[in-house]
Amino acid sequence: RKEVEQDPGPFNVPEGATVAFNCTYSNSASQSFFWYRQDCRKEPKLLMSVYSSGNEDGRFTAQLNRASQYISLLIRDSKLSDSATYLCVGNNAGNMLTFGGGTRLMVKP
């Protein structure tokens, strides 16, 4: 089992839709979680950190579910510019920050 696992997608959604991605992690002791956004042929950029209490930044909401060992990212009112690959990050068994394979989102007009 991969240490941080994501559905690769692609998720094809219309503009204005709400879309959610999950990311499962195998290390129950993982403390740090992040969501990154990566545009084609660009470097990953931090979208948001994921806190135990959950956090929201505009149209984006991140949640942590420790019991089921997953984190989620919810995007409301999708924009064309949200089209990208979304990478989740957690700690592996050695406490190193480990990336999932990414989930590709395509928002269509």
Added chain:
Amino acid sequence: EAGVAQSPRYKIIEKRQSVAFWCNPISGHATLYWYQQILGQGPKLLIQFQNNGVVDDSQLPKDRFSAERLKGVDSTLKIQPAKLEDSAVYLCASSLAVNNSPLHFGNGTRLTVT
């Protein structure tokens, strides 16, 4: 604040040749990472430094890859000799602290091995 600087942006070499990449992290960031990202996959950690010491290099193919961060600031990653499967983007990232702080990435070096 200046971001993470990497060079070169692109490199094309033949298999069995050598190549080196350079990274300058954000000022004050003690932790530096080198990731390899193959097309269609997430970044894979090659090596992590805390100041000039290695924290983790368990996924670094040490028979051909080496990295150093001699003065605890800049870092170089070398591949010698390169193989076709080394074609990837090599991303350098830095963070304030180990493992709990978000990573800030450079633009990456796109390596093509022919």
